Amino acid sequence: QVQLVESGGGLVQAGGSLRLSCAASGRTSSRYAMGWFRQAPGKEREFVAVINWSGHNTNYAASVEGRFTISRDNAKVYLQMNSLKPEDTAVYYCAANTYGYELPYTARQYNYWGQGTQVTVSS
Numbered sequence: 001q002v003q004l005v006e007s008g009g010g011l012v013q014a015g016g017s018l019r020l021s022c023a024a025s026g027r028t029s030s031r032y033a034m035g036w037f038r039q040a041p042g043k044e045r046e047f048v049a050v051i052n053w054s055g056h057n058t059n060y061a062a063s064v065e066g067r068f069t070i071s072r073d074n075a076k077v078y079l080q081m082n083s084l085k086p087e088d089t090a091v092y093y094c095a096a097n098t099y100g101y102e103l104p105y106t107a108r109q110y111n112y113w114g115q116g117t118q119v120t121v122s123s
Helices: none
Strands: 003-007 010-013 018-025 033-039 046-051 058-060 068-073 076-081 090-097 117-122
Touching (some): 003 090, 018 090, 033 076, 046 068, 046 076
Antiparallel strands (some): 018 076, 033 090, 068 076
């Protein structure tokens, strides 16, 4: 079992920055990929970024590449979000995959989820 707790969401103006954190607990080994997804009102949950177990490989959605950076420190994962746009407004979810995928990018490839943190970008 893995428990995930996100923090760092909030309200920011367009062009601003936020840093999301996700703390994982419950499983002694941190050798699993972790990712960030987001869900805006009326839309499906979408992939944002993923980092592999070692932290050496990452992948991003095209909509955030160059603006967002995912990183990890053992069992904690971060999402640095710069140059935020109103369309980045969503609930952001941290997820963990213990199935063994290297860089999973679909929701069904993850088996643990956090409760979500709201990010609102005003224009």
